Amino acid sequence: MLGQKSLLFLSYILKNEYKLICEYPSDVQLVGHCVIKLVDNNNKYSNQITLLSFGGARNTKRHTLMMKYESVWSNISNKLKKSNNCNQWIPFTNNDNHPIIIGTDKNNYCGARAVIGGSNNHLFVFNLNLFKFIQHDTLSDTIQYHGFILKSKNEQEQEKNSQNYEMLLFGKEVLLSIEYDEYNNTFQVQQPIRCIRSFNRCAYACVSDTILFFGGWNIGQNSGRNIGWNSGRNGRWNS
Template identity: 55%
Template sequence: DNNKDSNQITLLSFGSIYSGKYKHTSLMKYVSVWSNISDKSNELNNYNQWIPFTDNHNHPIIIETYKCEFEGARAVIGGSNNHLLFIAYPQKNIGVFNLNTLQFIEDIYLPINYISYPCFVSNSKNGQGQEMMKANEEKNRQNYQMLLFCFNTGLSIEYYEDNNTFQFQKLP
């Protein structure tokens, strides 16, 4: 579901308590209480309720990696079809979770010393954060751009979807 209803925002919550206990991944289809759609049956549409994130067989999906419990993590959505979840998390990692296949497709170290609770955003050209892909016709590549700031470090991050690689540039 790629938010076909423009009044709806899909929220994703994932993590655990300290030491990795009680892992969860939950989803909410959020609609403003001031929106016209909120007058309709919220129970039937699961609006504004946290529900378990599940696959097509109703099995729970837990977004996790062996490296961390995601305390202090931040994530942004991107990719050619907004199907990739980019997760920046301590100590100095970035992971890519494919929301279509429900699998991690990359998990690497960032070229910085340490991050925790960073500012992690899409580097949007249109200001909306939805269409972040740009076609580089000379090289026939698609890339997704993000910015990460933590403590006194700034990092420009570029992800190349066609070959699943990253390029990093430290910011002044």
């Protein structure tokens, strides 16, 4: 949970408590940035996850930062965590320890979204080992603060031997299905499906085959309706 003044908090629902994890660097201006959990199959520490934060609008300084996160609720001392560079944002660097910034000065990543997937669990479509984009494509309309998910592995079991990955994009009043062919490095966008709700600056989470939407913004007024969509068997919208 990101609070004011670029502070990162974690909530413990059962205890109804919050704990401060860290602050963003003072020179980072947060404007609709994206934070995503990376997948590291070589991680020896089961209690540690890796987070990637990136974003920035055209008129703000862009950033790409990484964090090794360990639970702030654990018994490990904060001093030990800091000595291991845990729970603090550090520059995302290449193998020569040079900082890597995702995107260029021409890109507007305000309200950007991202997914992790593919055979090597890269940031679609940024190769985290080569530190570069491997493909670009452009939609016919601009969109920000949208919903963006990768269809679950269970839903794509019939394609185990293929290298096609389907993503769902929710924005404005439409749903787009985007398929990425990893072998040919190409995108295919299906015809948009009109949604019964307009999605604008919503938070969202996936639980099994259901997508939950929280809050949102509607003509300058907060919109608190929660909306779920079953992406599995029937594809029904529920409020």
